[in-house]
Amino acid sequence: MGRKLQQQEQTSVKATQALRKAFDEMNGTGDGVRAPYNAVSEWLGTQKLEDLKQKLLEAETMFRRTGITFAVYGKEEAAERLIPFDIIPRIISGPEWRRLTAGIEQRVRALNAFMYDIYHRQEIIKAGKIPEELVVGNSAFVPEMMGVEPPLGIYSHIIGIDIVRTSENDFFVLEDNTRTPSGVSYMLENRETMMHMFPDLFARNRVAPVDDYPENLLKTLASVAPRGLEGEPTIALLTPGQYNSAYFEHSFLADQMGVELVEGHDLVVLDGSLQMKTTQGLRRIDVLYRRIDDDFLDPLVFRSDSVLGVPGLFDLYRAGRVTIVNAPGGGIADDKAIYSYIPEIIKFYTGRAPILQNVPTYNCRKPDDFKYVLEHLPELVVKEVHGSGGYGMLVGPTASKAEIEAFRAKLVANATNYIAQPTLALSTCPTLVDTGVAPRHLDLRPFVLFGDEVRLSAGGLTRVALQAGSLVVNSSQGGGTKDTWVLQD
Amino acid sequence: MLGRTANDLYWLARYVERAENMARLTEVGYRIVLLPRDGDGTHEEWRSTLSSAGCAQGYFSKFETLNTRDVINYLLFDFSNPSSVKSCLAAARRNGRAQRTSLTRDMWESLNAAWIEFSNINPANITAGELPRVLDWVRSRSALYRGALLNTILRNDTFFFSQLGTFLERADNTARILDVKYYVLLPQIEMVGGGVDAVQWGAILRSVSAHRSYRWVYKENYKPWRIAEYLILNQAMPRSLRSCYDEINIALSDLANLYGERSVCHETAAGTRNLLSSGNIDDIFQSGLHEFIEDFIIRNNRLGNDVAEVYHFNG
Numbered sequence: 001m002g003r004k005l006q007q008q009e010q011t012s013v014k015a016t017q018a019l020r021k022a023f024d025e026m027n028g029t030g031d032g033v034r035a036p037y038n039a040v041s042e043w044l045g046t047q048k049l050e051d052l053k054q055k056l057l058e059a060e061t062m063f064r065r066t067g068i069t070f071a072v073y074g075k076e077e078a079a080e081r082l083i084p085f086d087i088i089p090r091i092i093s094g095p096e097w098r099r100l101t102a103g104i105e106q107r108v109r110a111l112n113a114f115m116y117d118i119y120h121r122q123e124i125i126k127a128g129k130i131p132e133e134l135v136v137g138n139s140a141f142v143p144e145m146m147g148v149e150p151p152l153g154i155y156s157h158i159i160g161i162d163i164v165r166t167s168e169n170d171f172f173v174l175e176d177n178t179r180t181p182s183g184v185s186y187m188l189e190n191r192e193t194m195m196h197m198f199p200d201l202f203a204r205n206r207v208a209p210v211d212d213y214p215e216n217l218l219k220t221l222a223s224v225a226p227r228g229l230e231g232e233p234t235i236a237l238l239t240p241g242q243y244n245s246a247y248f249e250h251s252f253l254a255d256q257m258g259v260e261l262v263e264g265h266d267l268v269v270l271d272g273s274l275q276m277k278t279t280q281g282l283r284r285i286d287v288l289y290r291r292i293d294d295d296f297l298d299p300l301v302f303r304s305d306s307v308l309g310v311p312g313l314f315d316l317y318r319a320g321r322v323t324i325v326n327a328p329g330g331g332i333a334d335d336k337a338i339y340s341y342i343p344e345i346i347k348f349y350t351g352r353a354p355i356l357q358n359v360p361t362y363n364c365r366k367p368d369d370f371k372y373v374l375e376h377l378p379e380l381v382v383k384e385v386h387g388s389g390g391y392g393m394l395v396g397p398t399a400s401k402a403e404i405e406a407f408r409a410k411l412v413a414n415a416t417n418y419i420a421q422p423t424l425a426l427s428t429c430p431t432l433v434d435t436g437v438a439p440r441h442l443d444l445r446p447f448v449l450f451g452d453e454v455r456l457s458a459g460g461l462t463r464v465a466l467q468a469g470s471l472v473v474n475s476s477q478g479g480g481t482k483d484t485w486v487l488q489d
Numbered sequence: 490m491l492g493r494t495a496n497d498l499y500w501l502a503r504y505v506e507r508a509e510n511m512a513r514l515t516e517v518g519y520r521i522v523l524l525p526r527d528g529d530g531t532h533e534e535w536r537s538t539l540s541s542a543g544c545a546q547g548y549f550s551k552f553e554t555l556n557t558r559d560v561i562n563y564l565l566f567d568f569s570n571p572s573s574v575k576s577c578l579a580a581a582r583r584n585g586r587a588q589r590t591s592l593t594r595d596m597w598e599s600l601n602a603a604w605i606e607f608s609n610i611n612p613a614n615i616t617a618g619e620l621p622r623v624l625d626w627v628r629s630r631s632a633l634y635r636g637a638l639l640n641t642i643l644r645n646d647t648f649f650f651s652q653l654g655t656f657l658e659r660a661d662n663t664a665r666i667l668d669v670k671y672y673v674l675l676p677q678i679e680m681v682g683g684g685v686d687a688v689q690w691g692a693i694l695r696s697v698s699a700h701r702s703y704r705w706v707y708k709e710n711y712k713p714w715r716i717a718e719y720l721i722l723n724q725a726m727p728r729s730l731r732s733c734y735d736e737i738n739i740a741l742s743d744l745a746n747l748y749g750e751r752s753v754c755h756e757t758a759a760g761t762r763n764l765l766s767s768g769n770i771d772d773i774f775q776s777g778l779h780e781f782i783e784d785f786i787i788r789n790n791r792l793g794n795d796v797a798e799v800y801h802f803n804g
Contacts, residue, residue: 065602260590266493278801280801
């Protein structure tokens with residue numbers, strides 16, 4: 001019955017080819033339902049399409065009421081939009097998750113070791129493993145961080161690693177978000193919503209809980225308090241304010257952790273510490289979980305026109321009087337030009353081969369790579385080195401001839417600004433769409449925490465491209481989300 | 490708690506209370522306008538409604554004449570009127586969103602739903618017959634929010650600042666109604682006592698939802714000095730100045746206990762409460778009802794300023 005719901009779609013030839021090749025999370029390569037999905041597939045088979053659509057409407061009403069919205073910049077009329085939610089969960093088996101966990105932990109440790117090295121002795125450059133100009137000439141490199149000693153030597157405490165799957169055993173890391181990754185509130189709220197709407201599904205599956213995340217985050221933040229601090233550290237979350245696209249998440253996390261949600265103008269640097277203006281006067285802050293970009297942290301050091309940050313904050317940080325999480329300068333580790341060196345970085349700092357693979361990447365700054373890219377544009381995904389959110393990228397296989405030629409011109413004008421990767425046949429998962437249940441491509445962003453230990457909640461954010469055949473899952477480009485289950489065995 | 494948080498919570502409570510008061514004032518004004526009357530005085534009642542709502546100046550800078558449709562629109566739906574129900578609900582939600590971490594889920598959802606539903610109302614579709622339903626809805630939304638607050642919030646500074654906002658706004662509203670209508674409560678040399686006065690007395694009581702409770706308390710027909718006494722001095726009447734100041738003093742004393750410090754605002758509030766708890770209505774009429782009310786409004790505003798200063802509302 002689940003199959004009966006699957007629709008016949010009018011899609012472009014190319015998209016159909018991509019779909020045919022794609023590995024399906026529920027149905028594999030077409031030889032029966034994969035074990036982790038047995039219960040959900042069976043359940044789906046008993047559902048009527050109208051009922052599922054009704055449930056989807058209910059879910060949207062719940063999201064709208066709780067205010068889980070995000071802002072799309074430059075779209076006035078949609079000032080507060082919902083990220084579309086899909087009610088069919090994405091399921092990861094216990095063994096799959098253990099493998100991902102090992103790979104993620106390895107990566108997080110290596111990336112932080114890399115950052116420590118880059119901002120200290122730069123051994124990896126001296127060893128000739130990575131070109132110097134790619135690091136110190138990189139706009140994501142923050143020279144002011146040289147020689148700074150962050151507590152426990154950690155720079156990126158909160159990392160969202162974007163992982164895609166192309167077959168039963170092939171997982172690739174697309175991107176390591178080491179600056180201020182967002183989306184974890186959707187991981188938590190999607191679960192709340194699913195448990196509220198489909199309690200029977202949870203009774204039939206042993207789904208690992210994700211609600212330990214706020215507590216893990218709090219423990220992580222507390223573990224990196226300034227050295228020599230006596231008593232419990234005071235923690236606060238710094239937001240740009242309620243018009244920021246991720247404001248809901250900021251307030252959600254502050255609320256879940258029971259810490260103050262502060263804005264720049266609530267803070268002042270005084271008497272050698274960071275202070276917040278409370279109803280009882282000034283109170284010290286020890287750990288600042290900031291959700292504003294490096295550039296805006298401190299107008300005295302970075303952008304002087306910033307009103308979102310706090311004058312004097314960076315000096316205080318350098319002196320070890322307050323911990324900024326994530327540390328400034330972490331962007332050097334998720335820079336797309338550095339990305340292709342990550343396997344090398346992992347080997348250099350851990351002495352082991354990467355557990356999770358990178359996607360083969362062509363660096364357009366390298367003449368040979370660039371030549372290849374220009375010759376193979378229709379097959380490649382081309383991204384801006386510093387871009388994010390799915391903006392400014394070319395997806396060759398689904399782009400028109402005119403789009404490809406327009407992009408070629410941009411590429412030639414500024415080659416060093418781009419990298420390219422083969423188009424991966426991202427795995428699909430059955431998803432509720434207008435006409436029924438159909439496969440849609442997706443990725444996975446687990447949120448890993450690194451302080452006195454590595455903490456990883458069993459789940460993550462699954463983003464799904466809602467257009468048939470589309471490979472762009474970003475919410476700013478119309479992608480949706482699914483609840484992500486890790487099964488306990 | 491951040492000073493900014495206290496400020497937002499205080500004003501959030503004031504806006505919710507104000508939205509409810511706007512709805513009530515509109516309802517009372519509309520009732521009177523509906524009464525059969527001679528001549529073109531029919532719309533005049535709106536003048537005192539607008540004054541009680543503190544919206545007269547704004548209205549007349551936009552419209553030249555009093556017109557039921559324009560007044561209702563201005564009081565309920567006009568974003569250019571900072572006290573319209575729409576402006577109040579938008580501001581309440583904006584403050585609530587800024588302080589989402591301080592609100593419980595129930596509080597936030599009631600606030601968010603109120604705004605979403607209200608902003609979906611098209612004023613052009615509101616017929617005379619539907620107006621009471623819309624006004625009832627506004628009041629029920631305010632009640633829902635207050636209920637969520639009372640039932641779910643921790644009894645800490647979040648609650649205390651919310652209470653301060655609610656009761657300062659409520660006291661201001663009751664005082665303003667008295668300020669605009671005081672003359673119908675004054676003893677008349679010639680006892681007119683006709684239908685018009687009875688209507689006005691009833692309207693005053695209705696505008697604080699007290700037209701029925703009055704009879705339970707006084708067991709007699711409307712008497713203007715009794716009405717004044719009821720709205721100013723009665724301890725049991727939940728919208729009287731006295732009971733508002735009882736609540737304000739409780740909230741301030743809770744804050745003093747929590748923070749371990751009393752300040753100038755505690756003196757201001759205690760002074761005003763003493764005036765109300767020891768006063769009697771004959772003395773008030775003797776020395777001038779209008780003067781008493783004007784003095785109260787000044788005191789109430791001063792308390793608001795003192796609270797903002799003492800608790801660092803502006804950093």
